[in-house]
Amino acid sequence: MNSVIEALHIYDEHKRAILSHTYASRPLSAAHLLPLYLEHTAPRPNLIYLSNTNPPTLVFGLEHADLLYLATASSDIEPLLVLEFLHRVVDALExxxxxPVLAHKIEASYDVVxxxxxxxxxxxxxxxxEPNALRDVVEVEGFLGKLLGSINLPTKPLTGSSNPSLIAQNGPSLPWRRANVRHTSNELYADVVETLSVTLAPSGRPIAAFANGTIAFTSKVSGVPDIVCFIPAFG
Structure with missing residues (x-):
């Protein structure tokens, strides 16, 4: 099997493995992988190639909230794909x-993780x-289920009485947007933030100037609106 993530290991602040999830093949164990990763001096890159292992292994690392996430692959794979996957794992756990995601939270919710x-x-x-799509397929029970229910986040039904076809029909048409979104006022907000950086010589003559801009956009529109681009024609 080529171009796949073979395993994901999560370590706590003491570098103790608290979770290992194997996806494919026979990857390095968490105990074997950690010392090989720590051999590299800090700050460690997000991608490390372990040429002395059998087979040679690519290690993708991410540190967040004192937890260390390591994903491994023994074949060529798009690095940005794996690194983005690690960030998505952190987002989903949060x-x-x-x-923040702490070790004791993961240990107390192994079934959900x-x-x-x-x-x-x-x-x-x-x-x-996408979180909205994950909520439809991940069962959350107990206190956490009540917590998600109190903030109107749909969870997977825990009984077999619900009709799967109805669940599919009521699910979000877009995985990144909740179904049946309603706002009291349909409004769009856009903020344009511009930054100008200028380097001046002692004489006052400009040496270099850089302008950067970002647009922060907030949409409070009900349903799933269509975006139409209108280009006026000039005669």
């Missing part, structure tokens, strides 16, 4: 377990990563 990791990567191939 969504379901609460931010295992479902998330399984849905997000199928046999090593990145699959569902």
């Amino acid at each position: 969504e379901f377990l609460g931010a 295992a479902q998330l990791l399984t849905e997000m990567c199928d046999a090593g191939i990145v699959s569902t990563t």
Whole structure:
């Protein structure tokens, strides 16, 4: 099997493995991988090639909230894909377990975390990563289920009485947007933020100047609106 993520390991602040999830092949174990990763001096790059392992292994690393996330692959794979997957894993854990993601939260919710990791990567191939789509397939029980229910986040039904076809029809048509979104006022907000950086010589003559701009956009529009680009014609 080529071009797949083979495993994901999560370590706590003491570099103790708290979770290992295998997707494909026979990857390095968490205990074997960690010392090979720590051999490289800090600050460690996000991608490390371990040529002395059998087979040679690519290690993708991400540190967040004192936790270390390591994903491995033994074949050529798009680096940005794996690194983005690690960031999506952190986002999903924060969504379901609460931010910041701490070791004890993961240890107390292994069932939820295992479902998330399984849905997000199928046999090593990145699959569902949008939170709205994950809520439809991940079962959340107990206090966490009540918490998500109190903020109107749909969870997967825990009984078999619901009709799957109805669930599919009521699900979000777009994975990144909740179904049946309603706002009291349909409004759009856009903020343009511009930054100008200028380097001047002692004489006052400009040496270099750079202008950067960003647009912060907030949409409070009900449903799923269509965006139409209108270009006026000039005679």
